[in-house]
Amino acid sequence: MKGLKKLFIIFIFLFILSQVSAYIIFKNFDYKAQYLEPSKTYDLYITIESDKEINDTVIYIKPTNEISKENIEIIKGKQWIGHLFPYEYGVAHLIIKIKPNAPNYDYKITVYCNYTKDDQQYSENRIFTLPVRGKANLVIETTKNMLNVGNNKILLLLTNKGTGTAENIKVEFQNSNNLIILGDNTFTLSSLNSGESTYIPLTIFAKKEGVYSINYKISYKNPYNLLELTQKSETINEDSKSETLTYQNKNTVEETGILTFNVFPNELVSINIKNPTITVGKIENLTISIRNNYKDSLFVVQIGKYFIGDDQKSIFIKKGEAKNLTFQIKVDKEGVIDIPILIYFDNNQIEKNLTINVVGKADLVLSGVDVESSFNEIKITGDIDNIGTGKAKSVLISIEKTKNIIPKKPYENYFVGTLNPDDYGSFELHCQINGNVSEIPLKITYRDEDNNLITIYKAVKINRESVSLKTNNSGGVNYLVVGIAVIFCMGVIYLIYRGFVKKK
Amino acid sequence: MNxxxxxxxxxxxxxxxxxxxxxxxxPFLIVLIFSILIAISAYISTSIIYKIFPPQYQQVLAFTKIIALISTFIGGIVAWLIIAGVMHLISMAFKGEGSFKKTLSFTGYGFLPNIIGALITIPIAYYYLSQIHIQPLTITQMQNPMIVQEVIKHIIPKTLIYTNTIIGFAVTIWNLYIWTYAIKYARNLTLKNAFITALIPTVIFGLYQLYSVLKLL
Incomplete structure (x- = not known):
């Protein structure tokens, strides 16, 4: 009981002592805003008033608790005030920064004031609140600032780059002379959190080529009052001083902006394929024609699939000109396929799929060809084989008529019909030969799978010895033998002549 | 007689x-030799030419060749009778006198140049025709006379045709020379009338022979 009494006396003594030693009053703690925003730096003004004359006055701050310590960075935390007369104000200018990721919270900071009076050290402190609230900052960016003449569907990126949530967002676009918003020109959104983005779809009709802008107005609301000191005035009477502070509530934000677009002709680049049909399983040339509607540029074309060798080529094309680029490709499956290509030019990129038709192709060859010749008539028999990958329809084989080769009915041509891959058909052709002929030209016509009429030519060599009877049997004249006949004839004439002369 | x-x-x-x-x-002996020679010549020619026929016809054609041989042999003797007969008839227009037997006998000597001519042309014909390589025609081709004619035209060597033509011409005018005097003395005609009498059958006979050869060119 005696100990408890002693402890109470000490407590009372310390209380009285503390009351007696408090010579300063914390008059003001000001950071010029209602709320503090993350990532911003604030000037902190701490005003004290002394009852008595004090010396060696120092004001400094420290975060009060752990959460405050983590989110408030003290840039300038201490200021020397020095001597203060009785009732004189001392103002400390300190600097703090709210860390970027600081969550909304009422942080606490302790302000200390150390001073001496009558060579005795004193220290006073007081805890103040730092209410941190994030502030929204909406930014609109274009994903594509190039438009073509005509209708353009674009997406604008609306991003909250601020530290607080934006509510009741409304974006209103305004038409300009050459850019007209088609459809609804107003976009609304209930809220957008800090760091989040959303797309605003917009259809813009561009009247003509050039650089044009559209204006927009964006309005949104912060979820709490944002009073910001806009005016401060002081009135000093004889013995008193009054201060008037004017704040503006900035919780509703209204901003305007401009989006600028470069309008180009309808197609910056026209791309065509010269040979849209290729043969399956065969290395083929894919020739791409690029027409430049933009401006003189170096075009880099990259092919995404099926290429053999180089997948990238570059070419300089003047505005209005068209040039060809050829890639080697090989496709091993039939059908309509897409080949992705990328075209880079003047910081632009165009992605496009080139559609080509991959078809099987018939390849007709002759085999087992037999040539029978009797005097000047030739009979050709054999097989026509399809060694290709496509079907050959309506195959007709015929002998080409020339000066020395006359096809003979009924085998002047032979209809083989349809030949599927790995299929064959037999044929028989007859012709008459005049003069020296070493080969018979054959014409093969068929329709491919797209019903295109294809004509190919083949030649069948013939055995000259077996048909050129004229050369062997009656070609040369033996003038020695004929000469003997002539001498005989002259001898007879001379004999008759001599008989008549003798008679006379 | 010489x-x-x-x-x-x-x-x-x-x-x-x-x-x-x-x-x-x-005269009969002369005509007989002439007929044998032209029969041999015909046999050689047909043997070669018939090679253009398809092999399955060759046996049938062997018989045809014998017929050709016999007919040509008989044709020589018949030609003697016809020529003698024609000249005898024509000489009647010139009031010729003399028996047909005498005309027949005298004109028979007129075939002596043909024997000489045949002795020259047969070896030449045999030499050239035996060297010919002939591709038989098909049955379809055989049915076309144009083709057959073209083949024959092509397989007979030009040397043979020219030689036969020249020798044939010489033999014909030699025939005319001999037959002029033969009919003159057989029918007791003037030389001029005898020449005309001999000329007509000779020209016909000669032109026929010439045509037969020239059509092969």
């Missing part, structure tokens, strides 16, 4: 012969 004189000096030969008794033995 047979050579009939060739070299028919005037003297037939003058002497007209004074002798008419005999067909010697």
């Amino acid at each position: 047979i050579i004189e009939a060739l070299t000096n028919p005037d003297t030969f037939f003058k002497k012969l007209s004074q002798k008794e008419i005999s067909l033995k010697e």
Whole structure:
């Protein structure tokens, strides 16, 4: 009981002592805003008033608790005030920064004031609140600032780059002379959190080529009052001083902006394929024609699939000109396929799929060809084989008529019909030969799978010895033998002549 | 009688012969030799030419060749009779006198140049025709006379055609020379009338022979 009494006396003594030693009053703690925003730096003004004359006055701050310590960075935390007369104000200018990721919270900071009076050290402190609230900052960016003449569907990126949530967002676009918003020109959104983005779809009709802008107005609301000191005035009477502070509530934000677009002709680049049909399983040339509607540029074309060798080529094309680029490709499956290509030019990129038709192709060859010749008539028999990958329809084989080769009915041509891959058909052709002929030209016509009429030519060599009877049997004249006949004839004439002369 | 004189000096030969008794033995022998020679020539030619026929016809054609051989042999003798007959008839227009036997006998000597001509042309024909390589025609081709004609035209060597033409021409005018004097003395005609009488069958006979050869060109 005696100990408890002693402890109470000490407590009372310390209380009285503390009351007696408090010579300063914390008059003001000001950071010029209602709320503090993350990532911003604030000037902190701490005003004290002394009852008595004090010396060696120092004001400094420290975060009060752990959460405050983590989110408030003290840039300038201490200021020397020095001597203060009785009732004189001392103002400390300190600097703090709210860390970027600081969550909304009422942080606490302790302000200390150390001073001496009558060579005795004193220290006073007081805890103040730092209410941190994030502030929204909406930014609109274009994903594509190039438009073509005509209708353009674009997406604008609306991003909250601020530290607080934006509510009741409304974006209103305004038409300009050459850019007209088609459809609804107003976009609304209930809220957008800090760091989040959303797309605003917009259809813009561009009247003509050039650089044009559209204006927009964006309005949104912060979820709490944002009073910001806009005016401060002081009135000093004889013995008193009054201060008037004017704040503006900035919780509703209204901003305007401009989006600028470069309008180009309808197609910056026209791309065509010269040979849209290729043969399956065969290395083929894919020739791409690029027409430049933009401006003189170096075009880099990259092919995404099926290429053999180089997948990238570059070419300089003047505005209005068209040039060809050829890639080697090989496709091993039939059908309509897409080949992705990328075209880079003047910081632009165009992605496009080139559609080509991959078809099987018939390849007709002759085999087992037999040539029978009797005097000047030739009979050709054999097989026509399809060694290709496509079907050959309506195959007709015929002998080409020339000066020395006359096809003979009924085998002047032979209809083989349809030949599927790995299929064959037999044929028989007859012709008459005049003069020296070493080969018979054959014409093969068929329709491919797209019903295109294809004509190919083949030649069948013939055995000259077996048909050129004229050369062997009656070609040369033996003038020695004929000469003997002539001498005989002259001898007879001379004999008759001599008989008549003798008679006379 | 000197047979050579009939060739070299028919005037003297037939003058002497007209004074002798008419005999067909010697003229017949001449025509017989001529017929045998032209039959041999025809056999050689047909043997070669028939090679153009398809092999399955060759046996049938062997018989045809014998017929050709016989007909050509008989044709030689018939030609003698016709020529003698034609000249005898024509000479009647010139009031010729003399028997047909005498005309037949005398014209028979006129085939002596043909024997000489045949002795020259047959070896040449055999030499050239035996060297010909012939591709048989098909049945379809055989049915076309144009093709057959073209083939024959092509397989007969030009040398043979030219030689036969020249020798044939020489033999024909030699025939005319001999037959002029033969008919003169056989029918007691003037030389001019005898020439005309001999000329007509000779020209017909000669032109026919010439045509037969020239159509092969």
